[in-house]
Amino acid sequence: MHGNGRRRERDCKKKVGREKKFFAVSKLQHFIMFGSSGSRVLNVINISYLQSRSKRVWVRKPLGSPMAKSKIFRITPKPVIPEDEKAEMKRLFDNYKNSMKSLRQYFFEQSLKQAESGEVAQMKHRLEDQEHERLMEENRLENEKTAMLREERLKIQAEKTQKNVLASLIKKEREAKQHEIQIEDFLTKQMSTPFIQPENIEKAIEDALANPVNFNFALDLDGYVYRGKETSIDMIPEEKRERLNSN
Amino acid sequence: MASAVSTFTKIGKVIRLNRHGCTNRPFYHIVVQNTKDNQDGPVIEQVGSFDAMPNNKNEKLVALNFERIQYWLAQGAGLSDPVAQLLGLSGFLPNHPRTLIQAWKNRREPPRERKIEAIKGIAPPLDNPKL
Numbered sequence: 001m002h003g004n005g006r007r008r009e010r011d012c013k014k015k016v017g018r019e020k021k022f023f024a025v026s027k028l029q030h031f032i033m034f035g036s037s038g039s040r041v042l043n044v045i046n047i048s049y050l051q052s053r054s055k056r057v058w059v060r061k062p063l064g065s066p067m068a069k070s071k072i073f074r075i076t077p078k079p080v081i082p083e084d085e086k087a088e089m090k091r092l093f094d095n096y097k098n099s100m101k102s103l104r105q106y107f108f109e110q111s112l113k114q115a116e117s118g119e120v121a122q123m124k125h126r127l128e129d130q131e132h133e134r135l136m137e138e139n140r141l142e143n144e145k146t147a148m149l150r151e152e153r154l155k156i157q158a159e160k161t162q163k164n165v166l167a168s169l170i171k172k173e174r175e176a177k178q179h180e181i182q183i184e185d186f187l188t189k190q191m192s193t194p195f196i197q198p199e200n201i202e203k204a205i206e207d208a209l210a211n212p213v214n215f216n217f218a219l220d221l222d223g224y225v226y227r228g229k230e231t232s233i234d235m236i237p238e239e240k241r242e243r244l245n246s247n
Numbered sequence: 248m249a250s251a252v253s254t255f256t257k258i259g260k261v262i263r264l265n266r267h268g269c270t271n272r273p274f275y276h277i278v279v280q281n282t283k284d285n286q287d288g289p290v291i292e293q294v295g296s297f298d299a300m301p302n303n304k305n306e307k308l309v310a311l312n313f314e315r316i317q318y319w320l321a322q323g324a325g326l327s328d329p330v331a332q333l334l335g336l337s338g339f340l341p342n343h344p345r346t347l348i349q350a351w352k353n354r355r356e357p358p359r360e361r362k363i364e365a366i367k368g369i370a371p372p373l374d375n376p377k378l
Binding site for chain 1: 321
C-alpha cells in the first residue's frame with residue numbers, strides 16, 4: 001500500500017506537468033476544447049481561461065472535422081459471432097436480467113423488514129401506540145362531557161315542550177268553549193229571526209202581495225228624495241219629506 | 248415474456264465507476280450518482296473503490312460497501328456494466344454474462360505473456376507482518 005501511495009503522489013505530480021503542457025498546446029494549436037459537460041469552453045487563440053481548474057477538460061478534434069487521411073480507407077470488419085454463441089449470450093443475459101429483478105425485489109423486501117424490526121422503528125411504534133391511547137382517552141372524556149351537556153339540554157327542552165303542549169291544550173280548550181258559545185248565540189239568533197216556514201208560506205205570499213215595496217227612488221237638485229212612483233214634492237206631506245244633507 | 252416479478256421504477260440514479268487516478272494509473276471510486284451527472288459532477292455517496300492496477304502480489308483490490316449497495320439496489324438505482332461485473336466476481340450478485348463471455352473468449356485465444364505469474368487456485372496466505 002505504501003508503494004501505491006508513493007506512486008500516486010508521483011502520478012499526481014505528473015498530472016500537474018501534463019496540465020501545463022496542455023496549456024501550451026491550447027495556446028499554440030488553438031484546438032477546440034470541450035468542458036466536461038460537453039459545452040464549448042474555448043475556441044479562440046491565446047485564451048488561458050478554463051471553466052474550472054479542478055475539473056477535467058476534454059481536448060479533442062472539433063466535431064465535424066474530417067476523418068484523418070490515413071484512416072479514410074480503413075474499414076473495421078464486423079465482428080462475426082456464431083449463431084449458437086449468440087443464442088447462448090442471449091440466454092445468459094436474459095437469465096441475468098431476471099435474477100437481478102428478483103434480487104432487487106428481495107433486497108426491497110429485506111429493507112422493509114429491517115425498517116420494521118429495528119430498534120428505532122419499535123420505539124416509533126411504541127410512541128405511536130402511546131399517542132393513540134392518549135388520543136382515545138381524550139376522545140372518551142370529550143364524548144362524556146358532550147353527552148352530559150346533551151342530556152341537560154334535552155331535559156330542559158323536554159320540560160319546555162311539555163309546558164308548551166300544556167299551554168296549547170288549555171288554549172285550544174278555551175277556544176273550543178268560546179266557539180261553542182258563539183255557535184249557541186248564533187243559533188239562538190237564527191232561531192229568533194222570523195224565517196218563512198212551509199206552514200206560513202201562504203200568509204207570507206199574501207202579505208208580500210198586499211204590501212208591494214218599490215226600492216226605486218230619485219233625487220232633485222235640492223236633495224229631496226222621491227221614493228217609489230212619487231214625482232212631485234207637493235204630493236208628499238210635510239212630515240214625510242226626506243232630504244239628503246250635503247255637508 | 249411476462250415476468251412474475253414486478254419491474255422497479257427507475258429513480259435516475261446509478262452505481263458506477265469514477266476514475267480518480269492520474270495518467271497511466273487508473274483508480275476508481277464506486278459511487279452513486281444521478282444518471283446525468285458525470286465524473287466531475289456531484290456524487291451522492293461513495294460505496295467502494297477499485298484499484299484497477301495490479302499490485303506487487305498481482306491483485307486488483309476492490310472495496311465494496313455491500314449494505315449500501317443493497318440499499319441502493321432496493322431503491323431502484325441502476326448498475327453500470329463494470330460495477331455489475333465486479334459485484335458478480337465478488338459473489339454478491341450472480342456473475343455478469345460479460346464476465347463469462349470474456350472468459351470463454353480468453354480460453355479460446357493463445358495465452359499472453361505476463362510479467363507476473365497469475366495466481367492459480369487458492370491465494371497464498373498474506374505475508375505482510377503489519378496485517
